[in-house]
Amino acid sequence: MARAKDGTIHYAGAEGGWGSMRGMALVAGAERPSADALKTLAKQNKPGGMMCTSCAWTKPAKPHMFEFCENGAKATLWDLTTRRATPEFFAQHTLTELRGWSDHDLEQAGRLTNPMRYDRATDKYLPCTWDEAYRAIGKKLRGYNPKSTIFYASGKASLETSYAWALFARLYGHNNLPDSSNMCHETTSVALKSTIGAPVGTCVLEDFEHCDAIFFFGQNTGTNSPRFIHTLTAARKRGAKIVTFNPIREKGLLEFRNPQSLQMVTGGKTEISHQYYQLKPGSDISAMLGIAKHVLAEEDRRGGVIDRAFIAEHTHGFEEFAEKVRSTSWETIEAETGLPRADLIAAAEVYIQAESAIGIWGMGLTQHVGGYDNVAGVVNLMLLRGNIGRLGAGVSPVRGHSNVQGQRTVGISEKPELVPLDQLSEQYGFQPPRDEGYTTVTGCEAIAKGEINAFLGLGGNFLRAVPDHRVMEKAWTGMGLTVQIATKLNRGHLFCGETAYLLPTLVRSERDVRDGMPQVVTMEDSLSCIHGSIGEAKPASPHLQPELAIVAGIAKAALDPNPNVPWEAWSNDYALVRDAIEATYPDKFKDFNQRLFTPGGFFKGNSARDRNWKTESGKAEFTVPSHLNATGFADADGVYRLMTLRSNDQFNTTVYGYSDRLRGIEGKRDVLLISPREMERAGLKEGQRVALVGDDSDGVDRVVEGLEVLPFNLPEGCVAGYYPELNPLIALGHHDGASKTPAAKSVPVRIRA
Template identity: 55%
Template sequence: MTTSENKNAHSPIAQDPNTPYDRGPAGGWGSLRGISRIFGDVGGSTVAAKILANLNKPGGVMCSSCAWAKPAKPAKFEFCENGAKATLWELDEKRADAAFFEEHSVSELKSWHDHDLERAGRLSEPLRYDAARDRYVPVSWDTALQEIGQILQRIAPKEAVFYASGHAGLEASYLYALFARAMGHQNLPQSSNMCHETTSVNLKTFIGTPVGTCTLEDFDHCDAIFFFGQNTGTNSPRFLHTLKAAVERGCKIVTFNPVRERGLLEFVDPQNIMQMITNHPTRISNKYYQVKPGGDIAVLAGMMKHVLAREDAAPGTILDHDFIASETTGFAETAALIRAFDWSEIEAQSGLSRALIVEAADIYIAAKNVIGIYGMGLTQHVNGWLNLGMYCNLLLMRGNIGRLGAGMSPVRGHSNVQGQRTVGIGEKSAHMPAEKLKAQFGIDAPSEEGLNIVKASEGVLDGSVKAMLSLGGNLLRALPDRERLEAAWPNLDLTVHISTKPNRSHLAPGKVSYILPCLGRTDIDRQASGPQAVSMEDTFSHIYGSLGTAEPPSDKVRSETAIVAGIAKATLPPNPRLRWDEWVANYDLIRDLIAETFPDDFSDFNKRMMQPGGFYRGNPARDRNWKTESGKAQFTPPTTLSALGQSPSGQNAMTLITLRSNDQFNTTIYGFSDRLRGLEGSREIVLMNRKEMDRLGLTEGQTVTLRSQIDDGIERQIGGLKVTPYDLPDGTVAGYYPELNPLVPLSYHEKNSLTPAYKGTPVEVRA
């Protein structure tokens, strides 16, 4: 088997030929086949075709999948394979109705695969769990809301947790955040807690903003793009069109990732007739380096070390001294520590040679404008804070933050995960200022910080949390330490799921448990004043309006906004300034409230929400207005060269990274084809390279068990995993999320944000 170094030294697309991989490019005919399969599975209709034709366009539906930008001048088809799958999945013609739940007990449904649960169809009426019959049974909306409100009134406010996935629009999200604070708590964990919270917490410390600094325009002016730990081909495929255009005008793309992902290697544009006919791809990455899991800090330290060496050799020609002096602090201390690192240590921690790191650094130096892209490969580590700190360091050395064509650009996952935080879903008072709520609504919002998802989960385990409301999502399936949490969840006094389809979290009902069916993004939302639009925020801080055009699955399905308002009204004492019914009747009124609460971000909200390309709410760091403690951008002195919290130890020890397949979005499994990795069929697999298989005496197809090496007195292991050869760095195993989540303890998380360390867990392989 050739080494990563040899492959990378010659070609960005060289691949170990003795392991599975997809021979074709991302996009192209494979993407169209993937869409057509789902179209047939869910009973695709002319309505679905019309929605796809207007997806992500002004006046149309904004995709419920990723948070990539919706350009002001969209392509003829402004959707990707995964966006089409998410849309078609929501338009499913099947119904998970009362008859379905009468036929299948909860105990039986626990034996179903996640894919099959959601394939049961759209939820079409409110349901309450009947423990005596072990079934969900129909219930009226009035009864459901009344009982939920009564239980929430009985418990202390801090015993309730209001979780939100990234699906709900800004309108429902704002009311949810307001409801929690009016009730008296800030227990508002969100899906960001499990993915990009490392960004929200740490980027604000480094450069004064909790989100990325780039906009779509920057990609027209950058000279180089560096990728760390982000799989564009699966997680945000529309980004590939932007990358293709950048490459074609001469921009160089450099990728660091333990896995060779096809979307960052080659791409055929499905809307380019000549490319489709010839199947001749655009090469995306100029260089592709397979860094070890947790080795990104070492790579960045090596690149910085070479930048400093080049500056020493030609003083005043490499660093942006004016920018460093006027806009930053901490450079001297950081540079001294970087200089002190030995190259042998950098090579050992990164898994790459000095020559390869220098090669990447020279591309960085040669580029005037550089964009830094990253994903969960950087955020889901114990030392994820330092991953981001070092990445900022590298960009700051040459002034690559706060100017056109340059910046820090995390690629967010769920469509409105960033927007929900913007309008108040979060555990801190800063997320929804108490003085504003007092002035607007006369309520005394709590000052005590609430629970994020790790603290909330700990509360479920120790019994201090009594009620869990979920605004979308499949929380229990997404969490680490899942087996412990699944055992504890039924002890909750109340569980409420606001959902479009059945999922695994519904199958661990609390003492009282409701499933409340909600409209999807594609559905017509009819209220008293007429059809309503909802809004969301993309990864570039642009706000868009979305208007559903499909008939809802039944007349008993309500909007997320109406459900949140209904629970709030049933729970809270009367307050004439909390006008829940009026807000549900006309979402314009909610957007007026959002603009009043957050005037800097949402002025003239209703007038601008249907603006082509969205309206930009701004970013201070983009204007070099550093909202940090020092008032300047902060260089971060490195304290270690590894992002891992614990290195694996022992003969059979490896570092585990979890992956999402090409047929998946978060916990939703559309099918069993991981086409872009050349893998088909079972998800119960463990990937490793053939060299490691030989070292451990394992054969292809052999069944093994993975055991967590985190020693906290709790045994965590998963068996029945088939060994599958794959092109990975030495010392690395990979498997699917969420199947391998039980191997990661709740306590194994990023230092500051508590984001689970899904990309760097020490495990041992047992035959």
């Protein structure tokens, strides 16, 4: 742990380098991975190899010698552990006892090996057969109103499994298909759909080779998508400027030491961000208005700054947006952001001088009550200078889970208007439901009210990832059926409905052989490219089933036979599922089976990239923000804006270890990060234990106790701590207004000493 002059802790090194090597070695030592792990890593993210189960950053056509990052390697080592959670393990522990274990220790029990059913009398999981599980689950589902059930999907499931899962739900009779996008980037999908007519980013990898500037908002590349740093490093070396807005000075956007270069020997490093601005959490709207204000002022002064021809031909709403920009004073913008006018003008000058610019964002924009305005604000900036729909320019959200974007592409959506239901009806001979289904938030609200009979989870750790943990855990056991398809034990598996099954599946790196033929699965990356993936590692147990076979097994038990839906054939030949996907989405998946291992993936297309604006007006939309900050609550004495964070030793709810190296925090997660000035104002001392108390006005008591105060470089008026440990402080009602994405990046809290 290093110390700055003001006493705050930080990491003195660069992202990458020997620190990354040490991080991977620690996980390898803890997991004792199988001999197949090194073979998998050698081919990871390369054509003909296994596509990483960590982030969704794209896979280049010409990969590096080692095309994996620290967190990608950790994910593979974690999957290919030699630890096992066998029936003997479950015989030794009640679920009540296991609830006292940490997230890390639960997953360290190892890979699940057998299908298990919950026995309420003994409070333990007991082994069962696959046929028994399928029959019991199918029987329960046949007795429920389909609309009282939820089929959740995490972002790892392949395109083939996701397509089958979504079809199963609709054949059964509902659109209750929340997924992990609801918890992180749904705001992106909603905002981009309404502003540019396409729900995903417009960039491809080639754009980063031609851009002159990259603007980052609320995205932590070093922890969440480290392979992206290679792309950023190349851009910086050829002269592109990177401007970053983030309340925390994250190492991955400050400097990088390439583990695959001489920098490992010489100690050299590459500066990533040309300018880095620590604004108040939730104030990105005002920061973007400030940049636009200077851009318009320069246009008024000398002309030729904005792209008037593009604006006239391709956009709608410019005058209303320009009026909002001009009428918002610099004093207001400075007060909202905590940044001086000169900083925002300097950022605007970079934008003005760049021929082509790219806007990047992550959950630092999407997870706010005003998240829609955040994302729409990036679109506004790019539209000013025609930076959407040409080489080297565009909007590029960075997604988390490795196939979370692809799941939406093939039908996992609670919004029926986003799915080709008429085509599905013709293809499979049924009438799909047309009513809107549950999102993560509305699904949780329905569970809390006792309105849901069954929850089926295709991977993930839903109960741990959602807001209001204690409310949800209490309500969870009131359901009649809970089914979890999983690879390892997590906290969500310890709360069971009246009937509950835990069904173990293969990981992506393991051999998936059906009828003697190795099977390929596919996924879509953040840049809308589709990649094939094939696993070669020995399965952790002979009793495991592939995800697609499990979905087919449950569907056959729950549904009447349909001659148009060959579940058995699909589960034994994934190429048949890809043929079905191509038939449903011919514009995106033409010649799907022939293009599985295209170097760099094959691009599914993007209408906005072609300047074909599928919006209500037929043009790209400038929008006027309804608020100047996205927090959704007013500042008050003693109320802080809480940001929840992932550590460097974590992917979503999976905690690999207790080293948040890139922030200088080791061996602990029960921490409260706060600036020295705020510590002094609150009368706090380093190392003191405090509680955080939620400040929502809904009458629910929310508190997390035992947090250690650590001085950290943060803007005034905010604090930070780890997800999911601080999720109990987030109210279900605290979410983006348009997408219902939980607002985990600006939660109102008070400190109780």
